[in-house]
Amino acid sequence: MRGRTIILGSTVLLIILVTLATPYLAQAPPTSVSVGACYGPITIYPSDSLGNFKSTFTTGETVYLTLIDEQGCAQPVTVTVTVKDPTGTLTTLINNQYTLPAGVKTTLALFKVSTANPSGQWIIYVTIDGVNAAPIAININSQSLPLPLWLLATIIITVVAAVLGVLAVMRIMGGKGIGGRGRAKEEQTRVLPAPIQQAPITAPERERTKVGVVLYRLRLPNGMEIPVSEPYRVFGRETFERYGLPKDALDFITREDRGGHFKIYLRGTKWFIEDLGSTNGTLLNGVEIKGKGPQELKNGDTISPAGVMNIVFRIEQVG
Numbered sequence: 573m574r575g576r577t578i579i580l581g582s583t584v585l586l587i588i589l590v591t592l593a594t595p596y597l598a599q600a601p602p603t604s605v606s607v608g609a610c611y612g613p614i615t616i617y618p619s620d621s622l623g624n625f626k627s628t629f630t631t632g633e634t635v636y637l638t639l640i641d642e643q644g645c646a647q648p649v650t651v652t653v654t655v656k657d658p659t660g661t662l663t664t665l666i667n668n669q670y671t672l673p674a675g676v677k678t679t680l681a682l683f684k685v686s687t688a689n690p691s692g693q694w695i696i697y698v699t700i701d702g703v704n705a706a707p708i709a710i711n712i713n714s715q716s717l718p719l720p721l722w723l724l725a726t727i728i729i730t731v732v733a734a735v736l737g738v739l740a741v742m743r744i745m746g747g748k749g750i751g752g753r754g755r756a757k758e759e760q761t762r763v764l765p766a767p768i769q770q771a772p773i774t775a776p777e778r779e780r781t782k783v784g785v786v787l788y789r790l791r792l793p794n795g796m797e798i799p800v801s802e803p804y805r806v807f808g809r810e811t812f813e814r815y816g817l818p819k820d821a822l823d824f825i826t827r828e829d830r831g832g833h834f835k836i837y838l839r840g841t842k843w844f845i846e847d848l849g850s851t852n853g854t855l856l857n858g859v860e861i862k863g864k865g866p867q868e869l870k871n872g873d874t875i876s877p878a879g880v881m882n883i884v885f886r887i888e889q890v891g
Contacts, residue, residue, distance in 0.1 A: 601617075602615050602616060602617035602625070602708075603615075603616050603617070603698075603705045603706040603707075603708055604616065604705070605698070605700055605703050605704070605705040606703070607645075607649060607700050607701040607703050608701065609645050609646055609647050609648075609649050609701060610641050610643070610644070610645035610646070610649065610672065611641070611643035611644055611645070611646070611674075612641050612642055612643035612644075613641070614639055614640070614641045614645075614649075614672065614700060615639070615640050615641070616637065616638070616639055616698050616705050616708065617637075617638055617708070618635065618636065618637060618638075618696065618708060618710050619636045619637065619638040619679060620633075620636060621634065621636055621679060621681075621841070622679070623636075623638040623640075623677035623679050627709070627710050627711060628710070628711040628713070629685050629710065629711070629712055629713070630685060630712075630713045630714070631685050631686060631687060631713075631714050632684070632685065632686075633684070633685050634681055634682075634683070634684045634685070635681075635682040635683055635684075635685065635710065635712075636679050636680060636681055636682065637653060637679070637680045637682055637696065637698070638677050638678065638679045638680075639651070639670070639672060639677075639678045639680070639700075640672070640675070640676065640677045640678065641672045641674065641675075642674060642675050643674050644672060644673055644674030644675070645671070645672045647671075648669040648670060648671045649669065649670060649672060649700050649701050650667075650668070650669050650700070650701055650702075651666060651667075651668060651669070651670050651680070651698070651699070651700055652664065652666065652667045652698070652699040652700075653665050653666040653667075653680065653682065653696065653697070653698055654696075654697045655682065655683075655694055655695065655696050655697070656694065656695045656697070657689065657690050657692075657694055657712075658690045658691070658692035658693060658694065659690055664804075665682050665683060665802065665803055665804060666680055666682070666803065666804050666837070667804060668804060668837055668839070670839075678840075679840055680838075680839070680840070681803055681838050681840070681841070682696075682803065683785060683801075683803065684785045684787075685712055685714055685785075686714060686785050687714050688714070688785070689712055689714045690712070690714070691712055691713050691714050692711070692712065693709050693710070693711060693712075694709070694710050694711075694712050695707045695708070695709055696708040696709075696710065785801055786799045786800070786801055786888045787800055787801055787802070787803060787838070787887075787888055788800055788836075788843070788885060788886060788887045788888055789886045789888060790875070790883050790884070790885060790886075791883065791884040791886055792812070792815055792817065792881070792883060793817070793881050793882060793883075794815070794816060794817065796815045796816070797886075798811065798815065799888075800836070803837060803838040804835070804836075804837040804838070805835065805836055805837070806828060806831075806832035806834075806835045806848065807828075807832060807833055807834055807835065807836070807877070808825065808826055808827050808828030808829075808830070808831075808832040808833050809822050809823075809825040809826065809827045809828065809833070810827060810828045810829070811828065812825065817881065821878075821880040821881055822880075824851075824852045824877075824878035824879075824880050825850070825852075825877050825878050825880070826848070826850040826851055826852075831848050831849065832848045832850075833847070833848060833850040833854065833877045833878070834846060834847050834848055834850065834854045834875070834877060835848055836869060836885075839866075842868055842869075843868070843869040843870075843885075843887070844866040844867060844868055844869055845861070845866070845867050845869045845875065845885075846861070846865060846866045846867065847861050847862040847863070847864075849862070849863075850862065850877070850878070851878075852877075852878035852879070852880075853878065853879070854875065854876065854877050854878070855874075855875070855876035855879055856869070856873060856874070856875060856876075857873055857874050858874070858876070869885055870885075871885065871886060871887040872884065872885065872886070873885045
């Protein structure tokens with residue numbers, strides 16, 4: 573009986589340690605892809621904002637993707653990033669060109685984890701200049717915050733000490749008594765521990781499938797606001813038609829089915845706006861940006877598509 577108890581205690585200890593440590597030990601290996609515009613393979617991996625490898629994310633944390641080519645690329649490459657959540661929903665987050673200098677980490681913000689995101693394994697699909705990289709798996713836990721490492725270490729040490737203490741007491745108690753009479757008394761008074769009940773596992777909320785963290789808002793002349801949750805989005809006439817703006821003004825804005833009028837996207841930690849070759853151009857704070865490429869977009873800037881209306885760019889404040 574004493575030997576069985578020791579085996580049971582050791583098994584329970586092992587299960588507890590593995591359960592606590594798994595989120596911190598699980599890591600998805602980086603992948604790489606070779607394209608014609610680059611001199612060497614491009615290494616791709618999930619990370620934090622500083623480009624440090626990270627594959628487990630929780631509520632409040634932002635998922636980043638880091639690209640690096642040790643030898644650099646001769647020209648900008650087109651990067652497309654699509655994610656699939658545990659419900660199977662696919663969302664394209666990035667479709668843009670980037671310059672990859674030799675040995676420099678290029679870090680792209682994908683999305684910020686919130687309780688609207690289903691927990692579980694997410695898959696990141698990356699395509700560079702039409703070449704598909706191997707899928708990257710990350711773990712999203714939107715239901716609870718992670719344990720700090722110091723607290724995890726304290727819990728593990730406490731559990732180990734408690735189990736070893738119990739086993740030592742049982743060993744001492746088992747040695748008392750003389751011959752068969754001592755063993756008989758031990759077996760008569762021994763109380764079996766209650767069975768361990770596993771906590772129920774809550775299934776992820778499948779109805780919440782959209783990556784719905786509001787990143788910024790566009791304030792329209794009529795006072796209405798457009799909340800935007802995508803780090804890359806194209807705007808055209810169809811977007812503004814849903815907000816009751818005058819039709820005679822909207823007629824000057826290029827439609828999305830013809831390529832769109834302008835786009836707003838996140839590169840690293842900065843926002844940018846770029847006119848998409850629209851017929852009537854785009855003003856940023858009163859200055860024409862058509863044909864000038866990406867322009868940095870700051871909180872409170874005024875965007876004037878075709879110069880017919882003023883839209884204020886407001887970055888969503890977190891916390």
